[in-house]
Amino acid sequence: MRPEDAAAIRTLPLFRDAREETFSELVRAGFLQRFPPGVTLINENETADFLHVVVEGLVELFATAGDRETTMSIVEPVGTFILAAVLSDQVYLQSARTLEKAQVLMIPAEKVREALGTDLAFTSAVVGELARGYRRAIKEVKGQKLRTGAERLANWLLRQAVSSGAEARVKLRFEKRVLSSLLGMTPENLSRALSTLKQHGVVIRGPEILIQDQGALLRFANPSPLIDAPE
Amino acid sequence: MRPEDAAAIRTLPLFRDAREETFSELVRAGFLQRFPPGVTLINENETADFLHVVVEGLVELFATAGDRETTMSIVEPVGTFILAAVLSDQVYLQSARTLEKAQVLMIPAEKVREALGTDLAFTSAVVGELARGYRRAIKEVKGQKLRTGAERLANWLLRQAVSSGAEARVKLRFEKRVLSSLLGMTPENLSRALSTLKQHGVVIRGPEILIQDQGALLRFANPSPLIDAPE
DNA sequence: CGCACGCTTGATGCTGCTCAATTTGTGTGG
DNA sequence: CCACACAAATTGAGCAGCATCAAGCGTGCG
Known part of the structure; x- marks a missing residue:
């Protein structure tokens, strides 16, 4: 070691x-x-x-x-x-x-x-x-x-996001099918949930997800420290 | 005290x-x-x-x-x-x-x-x-x-049940609306889930629920010690 | 008796799953 | 470097589960 x-x-x-x-x-x-x-x-x-x-x-x-x-x-x-x-x-x-x-x-x-x-x-x-x-x-x-699938996804993205100025970025380190299962939905549904988030300031580029309008995504996700705080 | x-x-x-x-x-x-x-x-x-x-x-x-x-x-x-x-x-x-x-x-x-x-x-x-x-x-x-609402209900009943011979019995100590929320569904849905269980050996008498055919309910519930064991 | 509340039942619609087909992406061997 | 094979991701159609809305019971309590 x-x-x-x-x-x-x-x-x-x-x-x-x-x-x-x-x-x-x-x-x-x-x-x-x-x-x-x-x-x-x-x-x-x-x-x-x-x-x-x-x-x-x-x-x-x-x-x-x-x-x-x-x-x-x-x-x-x-x-x-x-x-x-x-x-x-x-x-x-x-x-x-x-x-x-x-x-x-x-x-x-x-x-x-x-x-x-x-x-x-x-x-x-x-x-x-x-x-x-x-x-x-x-x-x-x-x-x-307490949350729908799309809300869980939005909050997960916000937790993972690395801010760089006005934008933020999430790079997936594993397959989307794994993420879908983690979030409690099917792969197909994750695809659709990601599409839904396009209306809330999110851009999908393969395994890379850009949050272009953090305010919009925050309004949709409605995060709570009693659910989303890392500990 | x-x-x-x-x-x-x-x-x-x-x-x-x-x-x-x-x-x-x-x-x-x-x-x-x-x-x-x-x-x-x-x-x-x-x-x-x-x-x-x-x-x-x-x-x-x-x-x-x-x-x-x-x-x-x-x-x-x-x-x-x-x-x-x-x-x-x-x-x-x-x-x-x-x-x-x-x-x-x-x-x-x-x-x-x-x-x-x-x-x-x-x-x-x-x-x-x-x-x-x-x-x-x-x-x-x-x-x-991993489970549907009706399955959660069936397993909850089996966990609560007090056996008396071939039959078993569950006496609710609180409102069904509370139970529905505990199980992650609406009150209406709990009602329907209980109806569904009639086909699997369950009889509802107000706040008292009889399990007349434990085998049938067990087959439907498919309990697992890794989910249902009390500890 | 009658009102209030909880429960049930029905009708309707949304959310999310299943199945199937297609597109995209990726690694492999020629 | 390209062609192919395979897996993953997306998209669409149809369906099941569950929620919502709206009545109708039934019971208990003032």
Whole structure:
């Protein structure tokens, strides 16, 4: 593992305040693995053996029921996933697959639970991380139940957008079909929702989306910090 | 506060393993209040000052966006709510109102955060409770995105049902309009969804719902422990 | 008794899904 | 560099699910 990767992981809220020995022990016990795109890392209903940290690439968390499937979230570097399952020693509620070539650090669940008892700063970081995850999930439910598909899309764009002067820009790092599933709609519907947003200051150029009139899109999206704030 | 109420609260997963002094300090610092039905206890976007414990009655958690509103969950005795906001010292994401005459113990957020640092068993109970809440929210998202309204209803009924021999029974403790909002549909639609379930072994008698053919309802509902298990 | 409120039922329309066809984009092998 | 193959994205038509609007019950309470 490269020193700069370890350093990046160290900056995560989850590890930032941990004691040095706690951190190095967790990293030492972990396996850093490389995966090609499209590989399934974990499956719903398996027991949680590892805490995963995405060091490089993109990982999609998704869930299934019967023959339906939906994307739950996209994890970028440097982010962790399935902390909750690891802590309560239960099965995963979500599956994970790589969207790109990725590097993932896998830390044995056992080690994480041990560290809980011994490092107070780490423990309160875990509490913070869980509370954050919980609140993010609540916001997700609110978005699903209170907004239409086009509104979810508009707000997602505004959250992702990188402003450059009057304009803003979103560059998709994954397929639109994944985005559609993340937003809770079909690919066809996403296409149409994007068309709808043309009337609200949005221009689509393939995987690149320009927000030419932020005011117009904001009026349509009607964002709320209680749904859209990152944490 | 009656001793039996304190004893009931003590049995909560959140408090069960706490040290005696932690528990008594939290309860001592709390206010036990009685409320009539329909009273708003907390509002979205206010800062989290108290951890709430429902001692008696029913409390509805709901959320709004613009002029839309949705029920997020129903809290029964003995249950807590908004632990996450209290711990991360942030605003509430949800509002709460009483559905019935209720008794609520309100514990100052400050005290809860203090206890975190001093009582290891309490801390790990908090971690467990947060992880549970997180996982419940993830399941809620899965249900919303992967199921139709009628399927959510069928699974909700199966979860609530009290079996008595071949039959099972659900007695609604609150209005159907609240249930419809909890399930993410309109009252009209809930009515129709209930009618649909008549074809799958369900009989409606006002606020009382009989499941006469559990097998048939199970086949329709297709429940999954990864969505429907209580925790 | 009658009013109010919650629930149900019907009619209608919108939102979003499914299925199918076409266009666009991308990577591969000649 | 081009031609081809394949996958993704878009577009259109038809349909299911769900919402809205508008009456009609039924029950409980003043």
